Amino acid sequence: MTAVPTSFYLVLSALIFVIGAVGVLVRRNALIIFMCVELMMNAVNLTLIALADRFGRLDGQIFVFMVMAVAAAEVAVGLAIVMALVHHRDTTNVDEINLLKG
Amino acid sequence: MQLVLFFVLALLAVAGAVGVVLSKNAVYSALALLLNFAVLAVFYIMLNAQFLGVVQVIVYAGAIVVLFLFVIMLIGGQLAPDALTAGSRRPARVVALIAGLVALAGLAYGLVSGALAPQTGQVQGSGSVQAIGRVLFTDYLLPFELASVLLLVAMIGAVVLARKPTKS
Numbered sequence: 141m142t143a144v145p146t147s148f149y150l151v152l153s154a155l156i157f158v159i160g161a162v163g164v165l166v167r168r169n170a171l172i173i174f175m176c177v178e179l180m181m182n183a184v185n186l187t188l189i190a191l192a193d194r195f196g197r198l199d200g201q202i203f204v205f206m207v208m209a210v211a212a213a214e215v216a217v218g219l220a221i222v223m224a225l226v227h228h229r230d231t232t233n234v235d236e237i238n239l240l241k242g
Numbered sequence: 243m244q245l246v247l248f249f250v251l252a253l254l255a256v257a258g259a260v261g262v263v264l265s266k267n268a269v270y271s272a273l274a275l276l277l278n279f280a281v282l283a284v285f286y287i288m289l290n291a292q293f294l295g296v297v298q299v300i301v302y303a304g305a306i307v308v309l310f311l312f313v314i315m316l317i318g319g320q321l322a323p324d325a326l327t328a329g330s331r332r333p334a335r336v337v338a339l340i341a342g343l344v345a346l347a348g349l350a351y352g353l354v355s356g357a358l359a360p361q362t363g364q365v366q367g368s369g370s371v372q373a374i375g376r377v378l379f380t381d382y383l384l385p386f387e388l389a390s391v392l393l394l395v396a397m398i399g400a401v402v403l404a405r406k407p408t409k410s
Contacts, residue, residue, distance in 0.1 A: 143243070143244040143245055144244055144245055144248045144288070148248060148252075149285070149289070152252045152255065152256075155256055155259075156255060156256065156259045156278070159256070159259040159260060159262075159263060160259065160262075160263075162263060163262060163263035166263070167263065169268060171268050171271075171310065171313065171314060171317075172262070172263075172265075172268060172271050174310075175262050175271055175272065175275050175310065176262060176263065178275065178302075178306065179259055179262055179275065179278060182278065182279065182282050182302070185282070186282055186285060186286075189285075189286055189289050189291045189294060190289055192289075192291070192369075193289040193290050193291070193368075196368065198368065198369070198373060198374065198377045199377075201291050201293075201294055201369055201374060202374070202377060202378060202381075202382050202385075204291075204294055205294065205297070205374070205378070206385055206389060208294075208297060208298070208301050208302070209389040209392065209393060210389075210392065211301075211302075211306070212301055212305065212306065212393065212396075213392050213393055213395070213396030214396070215306050215309055215310075216309070216396050216397065216399075216400040217396050217399050217400050217403065219309055219310070219313045219400070220399070220400040220401075220402075220403035220404040221403055222313060222317075223313060223316065223317075223403070223404045224403050224404065226317050227406065232317065
């Protein structure tokens with residue numbers, strides 16, 4: 141259907157996913173870690189849509205729709221948690237956040 | 243042609259992703275994230291998912307990135323030092339000017355050549371609003387309704403969490 145092979149899209153999304161995973165591992169700012177998680181989620185969405193196009197079915201696109209709804213909810217709650225953390229600890233460095241440690 | 247477009251866009255997407263990881267400043271990270279989301283929206287449209295491409299722009303590039311920027315600005319000083327107030331930004335301004343002129347030229351070409359003229363008739367692609375809507379409201383009705391409950395719970399949770407602590 142498209143001139144671009146599906147495997148190209150899969151390689152691209154794998155690349156973006158790995159970049160996001162590396163970001164989660166190397167950065168210590170909670171907000172940037174959060175953005176990297178969003179990056180990884182979008183890479184997976186690209187995979188789902190590429191395969192939905194490859195097999196000519198809509199189920200993959202519905203799945204991406206649901207992922208987007210969950211991502212919106214997750215961002216709202218996650219950013220609220222970051223705001224609460226800043227109120228309590230005045231930091232977004234995840235190494236300094238050890239409130240649950242006994 | 244489509245392959246060339248793919249590689250240019252893929253380069254932009256990877257650049258955006260790397261920018262998110264490498265930016266010292268959280269504001270630049272959010273803007274790089276915006277670039278990545280916008281390029282992915284173009285990929286969705288190339289992959290016959292027109293509806294999801296538009297939703298990607300509205301939900302991710304619109305709502306989520308704006309939410310990130312709001313929080314960065316609210317948290318303020320210690321996170322985003324002199325992000326938008328630096329004085330000597332001449333190269334950035336020149337690049338922005340050139341990019342704006344290129345966009346303007348592209349838009350003018352599209353208008354003159356008629357490529358941007360509105361299409362008449364319905365888009366009947368596999369990922370059109372019509373097709374998605376039909377599947378969403380027949381086969382996937384229950385997950386769709388559950389998503390609304392999830393969004394309500396998330397909204398209440400966010401409000402509860404983001405309140406200023408009243409006690410202690």
